[in-house]
Amino acid sequence: MCPRLKGNSETTRTDTYTGDMSRNGIRGVHIRELGRLETMYHTYYQQGMDVCVQMARLQCTQCVTLTEVHRAIKILCCNHPVLRMFIQEEENNRFHFVEMNPLKTNCTVSYLSTEDLLQNEVCKEFPSDGPLWRITVQRTESDFHRKDSLCHTCQSPNNDNFLHTFSFAFSFHHSLVDGMYLSCVLSDFIKFLDMVQLKDTLLLKCTDKKQMLPAFEQCLVPLAVKDKQTLVPVRCETETSLDALTEYKRFFQNEIVPLRLKPTKTKAVRLSMDETKTSQFLSDCKKQHILVSGAITAAACIAFAKQVATHTPPKAKILLIPVDIMVDMRRYLTQTFRDLPGTAAIHLPFLVRIPLQENLHSGTLFWEIAKRCSKELSDAIHSTKPVNYLREEVENEIQSVKEEGLGKSPYVLCISNLNNVDSIVRPEQKPRFQLMGYPALSSVGIHNSPIFEIVLFSLMNQLHIHTFYCCQYTSDETASRFSWEMTKTFNRSSKL
The missing domain is CATH 3.30.559.30 (Nonribosomal peptide synthetase, condensation domain)
Structure with a gap:
């Protein structure tokens, strides 16, 4: 398994922001116990497995700026409660989702190539007190070496924007997100980023937080029929x-x-x-x-x-x-x-x-x-x-x-x-x-x-x-x- 890296390399910068989401200075609020599927994925993580990094490369009509990214992330956390959680171990190997208080986010900027960035991210640990995800924005060589201080189309400063190509990696703990739900999170992130750029006043007033739902297993449809075999044999070698x-x-x-x-x-x-x-x-x-x-x-x-x-x-x-x-x-x-x-x-x-x-x-x-x-x-x-x-x-x-x-x-x-x-x-x-x-x-x-x-x-x-x-x-x-x-x-x- 990949040796976990702590902290950030010289090619990245981490910005941690705290919003107005603290509750009387309490560090975190217990939300609910992890379901067994969530516990399984957390066990994988503890053994150094199942860290996932998904990158998206976008062509944009308007330069995306770091300021806009941070605003979109804050709104994203309001709409997706799992992004506000960290995992705390209790007695008897039981784990609970605890809401970060105050909210912390992790947004880094990297000059690594795509494959190096992905390999670097998949080896990093998440802080024990959250967040259990991060966004790493990739700055390209053209961003870094560009001499002119403004994008002539958008008139935005070079030190804050990513030209018209915006690439970012979303790293996540598998107990929070799977591949199917990830597409929803990324879709919302792009939606909120777009609305921030358009200065949508309705969105900017959005401060209500959606609540965490029950564990997955509690929502299953009751099934009366039971198949006899759930596992397939994996060691059935014979002469033929x-x-x-x-x-x-x-x-x-x-x-x-x-x-x-x-x-x-x-x-x-x-x-x-x-x-x-x-x-x-x-x-x-x-x-x-x-x-x-x-x-x-x-x-x-x-x-x-x-x-x-x-x-x-x-x-x-x-x-x-x-x-x-x-x-x-x-x-x-x-x-x-x-x-x-x-x-x-x-x-x-x-x-x-x-x-x-x-x-x-x-x-x-x-x-x-x-x-x-x-x-x-x-x-x-x-x-x-x-x-x-x-x-x-x-x-x-x-x-x-x-x-x-x-x-x-x-x-x-x-x-x-x-x-x-x-x-x-x-x-x-x-x-x-x-x-x-x-x-x-x-x-x-x-x-x-x-x-x-x-x-x-x-x-x-x-x-x-x-x-x-x-x-x-x-x-x-x-x-x-x-x-x-x-x-x-x-x-x-x-x-x-």
Whole structure:
């Protein structure tokens, strides 16, 4: 796992602001106990895992200034109570959300490149007394070296603005925010930033704070039916069936040993398909009645199998690949809480079988596996499996993660589909803001982590596939080869 950094590097400046939100000088107000899902993610954080950083690159018609960013952040905290919380441990390993009093925010400015900024942010700790999130605004070289003191279009000072390209990273504790809720937070931030620039008087008078809602589990729809099995077997190796993690360790042993001596770092391979190829691929998925998540799972599993297939025993027929796929549990909430803020996503386990004695380059094989993955995912989502998994296995996960030295997770692939992120910029803001990039990074370590974490999303009619990996376990060459194999599978299967 990544060694946590304390404080700020020389390339950043932290500004902490306190507003008029104190209550009689009290340091914090207990709001409620964490739910078990929130506790699970907090346990991950305590073990150095699951810190997430999401970056957004915006093209703006008017220069964004630091002053405007700070005003938008203050309004954002009023509208999203989770951003006002820190976590306090009580007796018996119970945790409570406590509201910061006074409110603190963390806004930094960085001159690092995009990838260096993401890697730097994912290694930082959050203060124990909050905030459990921060915004880091990226200043580009053109900002830094610009000689003229004013933007000729906006007439705003150079030392306070970011030209017409505004890039920022939002780092967050997973107990507060998941990927689905994050899009709502970022959308609101852009909305408030726009309204600050437009000097919207109604917004500027907004000081009312929205209140925290109950824990996610308390809002679930009651379910009477219970599926018998919630977990999939992850160790079922036989003479003809091979386990993915075991085979990866065996095949890449000579690579893993020297890599373990290197500093821990999470890196990413970022690939995308152009608009024409994306349109054709999505059309093919629709014709074949295949979920995009099912297709990416199939492509990832085939790409993984290709990494180890050349040295598998002759009798081996099947490579068993445990995968977990991010599922938004808000679909199981009562209508009142369907837009529940905070964290309501879990990684649901699946077992994908790749036939080693068939042609792994075959487009027909890809579509067959994609159909099976789509059916299993669809059946699971429309059953009680996710709810039962949440109720029964989250507690086990909390206990198991606390153990030291467990090594890599048997779920070698972790897949998250963020769908279309263009909607983060609302239609009413699009005349003034356009989302141009959406790179992210989350910590992938040696222990309790997948080998490859894959994030899929669509932006500006292009499909983006980002693969995260731990540099202490997987080389850049292996990660790049794996990522390219995924896109090559798409290209061959759709004849792109």
